[in-house]
Amino acid sequence: MQKLYFITSTLPLVHGGRTKSLLKRAHLLNDRGIELTIISTNYNPDYSIVYQDYREEDKVTLKTQFENIYDYYRNKSTNSNHINLWKKELEKIVGDFSDYVEVTRSKKGGRFYYYRGGIPKFMIKNSDSKNQEFFATYNEWNFNPHKFYYINNDGWIHKIDTYDASNELISQEFLTQNGQCYIYKEYKKNKLVVIQLHEPNNKIVSFSSEKEFIAYFFNDVFYENDVVVNDARFLDLPLLKAKVGKRIFQIHNSHLNNPLDNQSGVKGSFSNILNSKFPKTDTIVSLTEKQKKDIISAVPSLKDNISVIPHSTTKRELKYQRQLNHFGVICRLHPQKNLVDAIKGFQLFLKEYPDYILDVYGDGESRQELEHLVNELDIRDKVLFHGNVKEIDKAYQSLNLLMITSDFEGFALNALEAISNGTPIITYEVNYGPTDIIDANSGWVTRERTPEALKEKMIEAIMQPKNVKDVQKRSLKFSEENFVKSWLKEIGKDEK
Template sequence: MKPTMFFLMNSIDLARGGLTRASLKQASTFAGMGYKTYMLTFNFNPRYPIIRNKLVKMNKIHKDVIIRNMYEELGGHSNPLALHSPSKKASLTELSRGHALDKREGHNAYRVYENGMYTKYISLNDDDSLNFIDYFNESRYRTKRETYDLWGNLKKIAYMDYSLNAPRQLIYYNNKGKAFLAQWNNPNNDKVQRILLFDDNLSITDTYVNDDTSHKVKWLKYIIDNFGGEKSVVVSDTRSTDDVLAKFSHPDAAKIWRLHSSHLKKPYTFDAEIATKVKLGFENMDKFDAAVFLTEEQKNDVIQRVGEKSNFKVIPHYHEYSAKPFQQTIKSIMSTTTRNEKLGVIVSRLSTLKQINHVVEAFGMVVDKIPDAKLEIWGTGDQESNLKDLINKMKLKENIFLKGYTHYPDQIYKQGLFSILTSKSEGFALSVLESMYNKTPVISYKTKYGPTDMIVDKENGFLIEKNNIEELANKMIYMFEHPEDAKKMGIKAKKYIDTYFNKDIYIQKWLEVVDEVMVKKFNG
């Protein structure tokens, strides 16, 4: 009998990076094999009805994967909320009570002035439904934020600390306007100080002090009791859910911890300190029926620190492109795309960890030799403005282009002659896998972990020492000057991925791990 699969994610959204894409693919794989599969989310987000709908339509998740959310269910919804009716368009006249409105440039938002005083900030969603309202006092301090669902129901109020502009108290409401959860925060560090749960009579049912985990564990136990069947497997995919998995115990559920990122702090060598966000998982490894790594190198580095453990497993990612019928236009574009021999591409989160500024600096050297060379950078993040400033400073506006987030990385890779990865650290480097799958060779730093597992230097791509910007430039110049060599590398890259990182291997390894933890949990 197949167990029920539960994948723990703090949050899911549409524009996310490699971890979310990998987790959606993981859940979809099990659903496609006939497993009853759930993704459990623990964040507050009134947009989950849209997120669920679009993930399926965009073919990012299997239609049979059920995404449940803790806040929806604590608020009285026994089933995941769906787009049962169109969202409600907000009335600015009603929300402003007829007072003066000032539209914020570049945003679907308005400031409200009452007899000259700034009192409200109204934020709308793209479909003009109400997102939130901020309230201000006469000193222009924000006093509270009201957050609404797609149909205009008040779902949360955050009461703010005036001086720190951070929440002190948050109250969550059901559709009847009754509170079901109240939370006190320390506004200095955002740590949870107290959580109270209420029943329909507004009586307190549970109180948690300095504890942001126990109510999540309680909800997880409820889910397993009611939807898990006779046997379940629970997988923690994000470090924010590790504490939930560690404290969760159920006679009918096995536990798997899956590490997507590097476990290392700077300088990211095998003997560096353990990253703060990973420590909790490391401290609880013996409580998990399996600890899954993405690469053999990372597993071996961990063994050097904590010793060999029988529950250590390795399951690398895989990648394939499949289009639903309505996506045939995109599939057609991809199949007919001509590779641009003057174009390098990056698909990445724009963060300091990714060091994309290294590529920009190297590209200045490239353009000195190849003036018509182009680089497209696809992604969003907190370094976007800094990268824009650097591009302008280096006078590369005609060569380097910040293109924003893409839902279709395969299409981007197929257009480029090569792609680049310059991260300080990775858990697997999913972008390398996706690029090579699309016959686009990668120029990559020798980053822990992932690139050295997939790239055979000078055969299907290039591996260079970290932070060697001059060599990075040299390799890009070589690719531009020898496009036929780059294309041959791309063919070999695809063959390598098809041989060692295919779906059959992925499924086989996952089934082996699931079978093993089932035996360990129920027959041990």
């Protein structure tokens, strides 16, 4: 029986556009009666919590199942219901707790240190929920912990990390609830050198890289007539080594070495699929026509292997009050998004129109830098950081307009979400997405990629505002009906 799989490197609880689009694709296909399994390949002991949240938030239906490479091999190696509880394991290592003096170095850290003879012997770290997160043991020759024993929500040790005297990681052991090691990883100078998979029949299979290991796993779970959709470039090579019926490679980002230069060549992470040896029976799915044309220009032999399926949306009910003096950005706070320009452009705009507010929705590694910039420009009362937001439609509808200043995108899902909520967009010329999504009735494209050009369009936006109904009308081009029809054709399923 042919099965459908989506594969990705990670499924975060709080996620960005790539995971959001994957889950929505799954949901829409589920709604048409298509069953599928989403497979992740990173290690996360709390995936059951993630899956539960996805279901409670209606991000997936019961027609979507989940699998993870580590969970798969752990379950294969679990041979009894016996659970090795962490406290018993710790007692085996250190003996009677009453022989030690407990020391709390910091109340905030949740770490409790246990000394004997003036020397630290072990440490217990509690999580915010008061459960134990891990315990660590010390060697006589080092005041840094030697081994970290990580504890899951069920109270058993799921992973052991071992460090040398220089505090460099030398090994990881992944354990079943019985305490058996099912995957072992060895490191030299913090670099992975070998992975050993301990199969239930006492067979040990060794791999020199994560990709080798993942390819082995794919051949374990996939059959020759299955259809597999890959959403992560890290998994391209492992999937190409797997025997399946059809591979579909979904592109989420720019394939260019320099996203601002169409002549800069193909990025290394795309090299496994954007080449003349790409299998003729497989497909690459781009989100925009422009990216498809650029790929064919770089690799002409791919012209019959690329489809274009944009993200989809539905026109939202307008039920929240729009604040005309509020502009916004809604995205992951990441260097790629180039939000420094958005803030600098807004600061220039404020000099002429001081009664406006910039709402920043989202979180990420750039937040501290951006907050520092806001303080430096002395506009902290005009730029509000809200963090991640759950009521996304309310956020969009509260804005007069959305700004996009990214260096590159695969599609810019936030642009599509904005117009479906009647919120027009000011955007830089970006490869790829925003300029494919908006038209003259739903947004503005700056004349150049500068804060000064942004300021000009902000002034134009308040002097010549777009009509909310016209903005929403543009979103009809990206209907869910067209999206599902295209995907059903791609996976070889008759529309139900």
